[in-house]
Amino acid sequence: LAEALAAPPEDGAPAGPGSVRVPAYPAAERAARALAHVARYAEWRRRAEERPGRVPEYEDIDEAGAAADIEVLLTAHGVAESGPGGPHAVTLSAADTQRLLARYGIAVLPALPAPDPDAAVAAAHRLGFPVALKPTAPHLRHRADLGGVRLDLGGEAELLRAYSELTELLGKPSETRLVVQSMAPRGVDTVVRAAIDPAAGAVLSFGLAGAPSLLLGDTAHCLVPATDRDAAELIRSVRTAPLLFGWRGAAPVDTGALEELLLRVSRLMDDHPEVVGADLEPVIVAQHGIHVLGASIRLAPPPPRGDPGPRSLPAY
Template structure:
């Protein structure tokens, strides 16, 4: 819906078809800005541990298996590297005259997902898809989080190297 007139028309059609506003209880939300669709995932791999993945959304990225991975927790430097390490990264940085997107916001979201999984052992999987990264800001349009009982810890303290 591009303008207020279209919104009013759509609202009238919905209330005519489905009932009064009190029955329907409609919610009006702003549209997500145009940008680059991306995917952020975090999973617990039994062999490797917590893993953060990033790639562009869509068939081309899936066909090319263009996804980058890092072990959780990630640092700010690793988040920046993760964004730049996929083959399709130029699309985020103004490829062929397109407008560059807000990669600092994307890196911040990667850090937050990493922190969520690292701080909460009951979180065993997170999928944010799509995450539309615009020239200013981003919008998470789809999200799922899978929870499970936290695993029993067999280490009871910080890991240190023995002193020789």
């Protein structure tokens, strides 16, 4: 900044290497915004130098097993050539998604299809009461505003009554794709996503589920591979972060487990360029532990890499 405020070259002197120009702005407000960007960047550089962060290793990650699964899945689906999210990308089934995530130590809460009331009862007995009943059709998924989710169903009578209500409210079970799922502890609903950006490469994203991310765009992003410092900053940089840390006397949730989940998703994306998209929603962050209620993964042959990795600005 001191160099930028130094005296400019004499009038008429061409600007060349080593010469300094004074920035000029048409309004003081724009100059103030520019200085704010400089200050934020300097603070970011300072924190990165003081605590550069590291990409942690997890002994339970099965990278080779995941690579073998991905190769089999791409072959089985006949996927030949593709780009990130392109027309030839394939979205894995729930079972394949859960198996691939399990290779990276990420468990998805069990859910069983309920095409009819008898199947719902059988699924509930298999999973153990209490259970939740919810639709999984794409046009109904994550639509809490429709009231299409029934929680804490403690017995057959409650489950059958809820099944009848949802069928009347949302339509035929074949259209809504109802499932019975094990109940998770109460907590804060969050969203973890990862995708390939054509310019930046793999990007990890985080936000709170529902209106904060969908309506207000309150989502934070970082490049993959994420470090432990990146994960900690990611969950603290959204505007709704206070809800995770005990807002208005509420009990703080397990942000350490949430950071670990982010790092494991980052490792999956970094280890396997064939994973062009991963959506974990919702992820309930409770006082102790996290619970992934839904997940999807998209695969495609590795896209061309024109960028060797995360970018960094030069030091001046």
